[in-house]
Structures are given as C-alpha cells and as structure tokens.
Amino acid sequence: MGKFSKGGKKNVPAISTASLPDIVFMLLFFFMTVTTMKETDLKVRISKPKATEVKKLENKNLVKYINIGPPINKYKAKYGNEAMIQLNDQFARVRDVGPWVNAERGGMDPANRAKMTTALKVDKTAKMGIITDIKQELRKAKALKITYIADKTTTDMFNK
Amino acid sequence: MARRELTEINAGSMADIAFLLLIFFLVTTTMSTNTGMQRKLPPIEEHDEKPPEVIERNVMVVLVNKDNIIAIKGKPVSLDKITEKAKLFFSNPQGREDLPQVDYKEIPFFGKYPVSKGLVSLQTDRNTSYEKYLQVQNELVRSISELRNEKSKEKFGVSFDDLTEDQRDAVSKAIPLAISEAEPRRITNK
Numbered sequence: 001m002g003k004f005s006k007g008g009k010k011n012v013p014a015i016s017t018a019s020l021p022d023i024v025f026m027l028l029f030f031f032m033t034v035t036t037m038k039e040t041d042l043k044v045r046i047s048k049p050k051a052t053e054v055k056k057l058e059n060k061n062l063v064k065y066i067n068i069g070p071p072i073n074k075y076k077a078k079y080g081n082e083a084m085i086q087l088n089d090q091f092a093r094v095r096d097v098g099p100w101v102n103a104e105r106g107g108m109d110p111a112n113r114a115k116m117t118t119a120l121k122v123d124k125t126a127k128m129g130i131i132t133d134i135k136q137e138l139r140k141a142k143a144l145k146i147t148y149i150a151d152k153t154t155t156d157m158f159n160k
Numbered sequence: 161m162a163r164r165e166l167t168e169i170n171a172g173s174m175a176d177i178a179f180l181l182l183i184f185f186l187v188t189t190t191m192s193t194n195t196g197m198q199r200k201l202p203p204i205e206e207h208d209e210k211p212p213e214v215i216e217r218n219v220m221v222v223l224v225n226k227d228n229i230i231a232i233k234g235k236p237v238s239l240d241k242i243t244e245k246a247k248l249f250f251s252n253p254q255g256r257e258d259l260p261q262v263d264y265k266e267i268p269f270f271g272k273y274p275v276s277k278g279l280v281s282l283q284t285d286r287n288t289s290y291e292k293y294l295q296v297q298n299e300l301v302r303s304i305s306e307l308r309n310e311k312s313k314e315k316f317g318v319s320f321d322d323l324t325e326d327q328r329d330a331v332s333k334a335i336p337l338a339i340s341e342a343e344p345r346r347i348t349n350k
Contacts, residue, residue: 017175024178028185035189049291053301054195063194119196122290129286131293135341139204147196148294 040089044069049124051150062115063147064104066097068130069123083126085134094130097137105143121149197294197301201341218260218277220249224296226287239295246303250276250335269315269330279338300339307335 046069057063067086071079075091085092087100105113118138122131138146222242223231230237232245252259260278267273280300284293305320308331312320316327323331 021174021178024175024182028178028182031182031185031189035185049294051197051294051298053298053305054197057194057196117198119194121194124289124291124294126290127286128284128288128290128293131290132284132286135201139201142203144201144203145198146201147198148297149194149196150294150298152195 040065040067040086042067042086043072043075043089043091044084044086044123045072046121046123047125048121048149048151050153051148052153054150054152057117057119057147059115061108062112063117063119064101065119065121065149066134067121068126068134070125083123083130085130094133094137097134098141101138101141101143115145116143117145117147118143119147119149197297199297199339199341215261215277217258218279220246220278220280221283222280222296222300223283224285224288224292226285228289228292230292230296239299242296242299243303243306246280246300247307249280250278250303250307250338252276252278265333267330267333269327270334273334275334275336276338279340281340297339301337304335304337304339308332311335 044067046067068083069086070076070081070083071091079091085094085097087096092100101118105116108116120131120134135146138144221233223234225231230239230242232242237245249259252262260276262274263277264272265275267275282293282296282300309320311334312318312323312327312331315331316323320328320331
C-alpha cells in the first residue's frame, strides 16, 4: 500500500553513540564511589577465619587495620615463619602498636576520634600470644573498640 | 565563498576514554567489604584497685588450652555444646542455685526486669590457635544473639534485627553481652 511505503531510496540513519560516554561515565562514577583504593600491599599471609556472628564494617574511614600473619614467601628467609605484625605497609613490633594507634587517631577528624575501630585482621594459624599482647597495647592506648575480621559463613563451623 | 559547515566534534572516542578510566578503577580498587566480629576491650585500670569480689556462680570460665581443647568450669566440652551451655548460664530459666543471680533493673518496655549477673570469662593460653579462639568467641556471641532474638520474638513478635532502635537498646540492656576478655596476668606462660 502506497500509504506506508514511500518511494525512493531510504537511508537508515546510524545509531547515535553520543549517549554512550554518559552511560560509561555513570558506571565509572558508580565504581569510584563504591570501591576503595588498595592502600597497602600485604606483606603477611592472611587467610581469614570464618564466623557466623559478624557484621559489616560500616564506615571505612573509622576503621584502622592491624594485619597479623606469617610473612609471605618473599620475606620468609629474613623473618622466618612466625606470625608478624604489619602496620600500614611495614612490619612492626608489639610495642609499635600504641604509637601507631595514637598517630592514626591524631590524623582523624577530632569528632570521629572516639569512634575509631581497630580491626584485627589475623591469619587463622596465628597463636593467641601475639593477639593478647596487641590487645594489651590497644587497651593502654585506649583504643577499646576492636573488631575481629572474619568471613561470614552461614553453616555451623562444627558441621564441617 | 565556500560554504562552511559547522562540523560536530566526533564524540565517538569519548566512550573509549571513559572505558579506559573505568577499567583503571576496576583494577585498582577492591570491592570486598570486610566483615568482622565487634567486641569491646575493658578499659585498663589505673589504680591497683581490689577487683570486685567474684561470686562463683556468676562466672563461667571458658578455657581454651594450648592443644585447643575447650573446658567450661574445668570440664572438657565440644565446640557445638558451648552455645547451649552459655544460653542456660545466661538465662537460668529454673532459677537454679548454681547458675547466675539476677539483678532487677528498670528497663524501658520491660519494666523491672531480672538481668542476669552472669559473666563469661574467656581465657586462652599463649599457644592457643586464633581460629579456635574466634570459634569459641563466635559461639558465645551466638548464644547472646539467640537469647536476644527469643526475647524480642516473645515481647515484640519480631526478630531482634527488625526492632526499632529503642527496642533494640532495651533488649540489649535486658540481655547484656557479658563476655570478658581475660586479663593476661591470668594467662599461663608457656
């Protein structure tokens, strides 16, 4: 029917890609806001323990991490296989924990200082001795809010 | 004069640039959110005060030794029995003489409520594995969450997580998280 078909050659217009950048930028901003930059390279090997009674860490800026675990292969020859403490990006001793807490707390917004949480990211093979020492240091530094980093699991641990 | 057309800037490559940025952020960032078990350390005592007198029935000592064997009040128990034991200890449903005393406290929504004076003291050896310690800790925290959940269901008809903030505070007060991290002086050296 002539009503619908127009005579002559008809050019199909190219699909406009002008909005593609907008879409990609939207994705970009999404990822920029929901992710955090990798701040430190771990020098200790951490395989997280599992637990059921865990909560998400809410405000990332208020959480400071203490990594504890055996050194990765690169440092094994130098430091052996015993669990070590890593603060920021270097190895530390137990007595460095107190000053580190104070330094980290000093770098925070004064309003948030009391809300600081120290996260103990500990390899599951570590022994309690070093943990107890660190907890003592934290108590001395009055950093009483701690959290034990663990992966959430729904199965009961004694069923495995 | 030649006709000059205002040509549009080709925006096709814009997408490529944006993709490049997107991929850069994807590889340099981590999305994994950490989860953790939140606890509070007891403040350090400034003076050499005498520790408050401990009534034996109010304290449940959970000991994990260097071979990762768990003992409650000196008797070995398996991991899956801890929650049950801790729940019985904190709730003391029959008012038994060997389980904790209660302290009547004024709590919103509940009125005068018998709050358990029970305290679990978790003690470890220096050679206890961290994994075992966390598992025991987890079981103890679980006993409290289960008790709180049961209490909320009984009182408000919904689970603890669905309560309003005031209600949650009240239930938390009625069933406090009384797990003490052992003082290191009580820990035996290897």
